[in-house]
Amino acid sequence: MELITNSLVSKENELLIKEYQPSLSKTNPEQDRFRLANLKESEERQLLAKWNDTQTYYPKQACIHQLFEVQVEKTPDAVALVFQNQQITYRELNCRANQLARYLQTLGVGGEVLVGICIERSIEMVVGLLAILKAGGAYVPIDPGYPQERLAFMLSDTNVSVLLTQKELIAKLPSHTASIICLDKDWNAIEQNNQENLTTNITVDNLAYVMYTSGSTGTPKGVCVIHRGVVRLVKETNYAQLTDKEVFLQLAPISFDASTFEIWGCLLNGSKLVICPPHTPSLEELGQIIQLHQVTILWLTAGLFHLIVDEKIDALKSLRQLLAGGDVLSVPHVQKFIQTVENCQLINGYGPTENTTFTCCYSITAPLQPGASIPIGRPIANTQVYILDDNLQQVAIAEVGELYIAGDGLARGYLNRPDLTAEKFISHSFDSNSPTCLYKTGDLARFLPDGNIEFLGRIDNQVKIRGFRIELGEIEREIAQHPDVRENVVLALQPETGEKQLVAYIVPHQHSSYTHNQLRSFLQQKLPNYMVPSAFVLLESMPLTANGKVDRHKLPAPSRERPQLEQAYIAPQTDLERQLARILGDLLKINRVGIDDNFFDLGATSISILQVTARIQQELGIELPAVKLFQYSTIGTLAKYLQLKQNSQPAYDKLQSRAQRQQAARARRRHHQQGV
Template sequence: MTAARTGVGQPAAIHRCFEAQVARFPRVTALETADTRVTYAEVNRSANRLARRLRALGVGDEQPVALLLEPSVDYVIAVLAVLKAGGCYVPLDVGYPPARLAAILEDTRAKVVVTRGDLEEGLSAHGARTVLLDDACEPFTAGDDENLDVPVGPDHLAYVVHTSGSSGRPKGVMVRHGGVVRLVQDPDWIRLGPGEVIPLLTSVCFDVSMFEMWGALLNGGCLVLAPGATSSLRTLGRVVADHGVTTMWLTAGLFHTVVDEGVEILAGVRQLLAGGEAPSAEHVRKLLDAHPGMRFVNGYGPTEATVFAATHTVVPPWRADGAVPIGRAVDGTDLHVLDDVLRPVPDGEPGQLFIGGAGLARGYLDRPGLTAERFVPDPHGAVGGGRLYATGDRCVRLPDGTVRYLDRIDRQVKVRGFRVELGEIEATVRRHPAVWDVAVAPHGDSPESRLLVAYPVLDPARAAQDADLTLAEVRSWLREQLPAHMVPGVWRTLPRLPLTSNGKVDRRRLPEPFAA
């Protein structure tokens, strides 16, 4: 199966697109905090001054510059300054432990670190020059504030963001300007433009923050900077109401919590995106029942494909039917469901999802072997020289042309001699109306003695009536759906599944099946 969206024309550099918005909307608010509003023109002038300071320090063609800053006005200005200077930015989360920060600095060999005086102590010894953005600092208040004329095109690196590596060493994904611009300028999957208000809710090291930031700033919208906004539903609701948020992204886990415990805080939001894990179809239905004028978008994409490679938009009325699909390719992106030798599989048959097109990252920083392994030559492209990214995600194309995510390929296990896909079990259990979510994990080292353990999250209303009876009903129903070797032998209900900071199920924190 192949699905493609082809972008029109060559996208410009990120900061050039921003400068075009400055020319159109110089006095419009670009950044908003609890007590500050900064216009497009003001942001641009400050970024130009800082960019010249960075140029004087030797920042130039794709030179990595590390940014250790909380989500703030300073952070956005610093990002733009690095891009205007011709460099690429390396976001560092202020909550990371020093060892993690040191590993990223070592990996990128950044010669310059932009931070604040109160955050600098979080950095261990390093050989980079430090630029401090303290209040009324020279980079923001003095110097030429005109746009720079540094040659930067769509294929230049924009940022390097680090993800977990199986070896324990973080791997840097090198993302190009063109990948970002193709995602947020004139998108075919979401409405972005002047008047849109988007909060930066995710970590600056999570690639969805690139959508939040550039979705607003490359379209004349307003980016809301509210650190800690997701610390509680009350805080999140206050941010949404006080700033008039119109479009926002939530991890699937937080989305489920909001729908269950405070769906009213989303009043006024016109477009809600969720991802990280597959959002529950039942929660999407409940959301749209509560807010029938809202558009819900399930966004799918690995960091290596620049935030989103596919999206599925849901508008009411909508009937919940299993997991929400990941949808169709966004503009400028190709999706292929292929077998082990890169041949298209028939519709309805599972295969690995491969991604191609303008959103692909350049590869992994200083990891040529891993880059060659995951970014493979495209045998299906009309023009030679194309690449495909091997996602490791097992997917299937549905009869209507959309793509549904099944599971990670590397989550296959053997039980009693049979090869079992845990994702298939989870997808089946989720179809039962009494189950809101579930994780299935193997327990035991040998295939002969291995048990499958299910961790379901039951519908609270059903569980309150009789949790044991409800669970027995689910288990009996599942035995009618799957072969015996695929039915978990141990079940342990949870109030909610443990999640990582990026909204994915944290399988390491699933409780021991036989613990008290």
């Protein structure tokens, strides 16, 4: 890193010397060096100020719902939402949201009132979000897949008095005191309300939503996002073309802030929003949805982007804009995308929830040099980025510092956490200027000579997994609560191929009855699935550095041995079972998979499940929705399901070109491993 920094600094000096050579004296080199240093410092200050000059005209005094109502006036009959075989116009969406908003107001919803929303992806979900804002409230997305303990904390921390949900999800919620509104069961009462727009006293400084992220203290923290942050993200911005000609895909959970971009980037600009079905779609299904609806703009996490580029890149060919991020993008995958998908702008997006989804973006155009990293780009419109040293002074171009954010996207702070808000959202004056509010990201970065920013990792123990920001300390604290665990360390490891995975290193108490399976079950009751480690490594003791700290560099990589499971190993019996076991073993890096081994106990994640469905289609010629792997989550049950599926088709269809498909799939994998 030091060599690269020195090289960049030298390049900057060469440019400055070339520019100011005529004014340098030939008789006093010491004086010239002093003058050049001052010139360089002055020049850099000007450049840094110029790169942060991002102000644009946008409707900064308008709220989210007000801008939606303006769009309804412009294009009342345009299609707003598409969900499976249903679609509704902007006018119809506005009327439904108005009816629900009035109903919410009768229950006391108004300014700064938090309303929970626990609804699967659907038209009703968008109606609910819009209605909460129209009533003057702020929404709190609640994922029904979260463990009861985490849901209970969120409901208690927000103290929501009203909760929007669906009839079939009520049983998944912990006990609470909120009034429940089921948008399916209670709609007859809701639609008795007036359909006209409401008038409230809400301003752009009022709360729009509270979204929870992982917390270093062991409890999640609620980020309080205001209307202005969302409006600055999607109106008159410069990182993407957001027009009424676009077709967005709503794929992200509403508890993940990519959904802010998908939903409001679409509806505040007159575009069409295609809502993905609630279950996790297979790559085949995702490709069909993109092609059927001619989706033009899409957000993908880095992990899903890499997987689609590997397995289903043709599905992306209808796109005009693809935003990917949430983690570092792989250069080979980006190269393959640029070479294969024409007429689509690939954009690397970076930003914490605390600055409303995106802070910096980088449009990737030219082929990348070998060994290059992909910058996170420049601050988007109405956003400023500073790279500071420990004294909160700006570092020179090419020097490494901590990335701080300012501008109209900043959240208000953390719900019920004044201490953490004061620590992370600081007031600072540059020179004699008036104080600026800065968000301290904990990310290391540097400015490149062209004004783009290079992300260099985290200062602390925070990582990104499948787009979600995770504090490893939160997982370690939950593991430490297990009575059989004496010590533990959690790492996020990136294999040469495949997605980043969480690995837990465990030292159990002596004479305890510790098993990995018991610990995994314990964690599944306390953490979301994306925070449960996919691999567990048993150690007699932790390796230590000379000063007695855990030496993370000496922790061993997970072995390919089958993990400890409650059920005994039973080998696959049939050809189909053996083929499925080989596919699972290859993808999960496990030497042997028994027919009763649960895929998720073996370490499967949502991304690896998509890989399994893609591999089954390639090698066996069977199209398998990803949701079936959640229903049939062992080799034995999946093989029986596939056998029934096969038997329901003509015999020639079952056996058609299986050997050819297997040979082609293996050749593709060989080529991928060789970088072809």
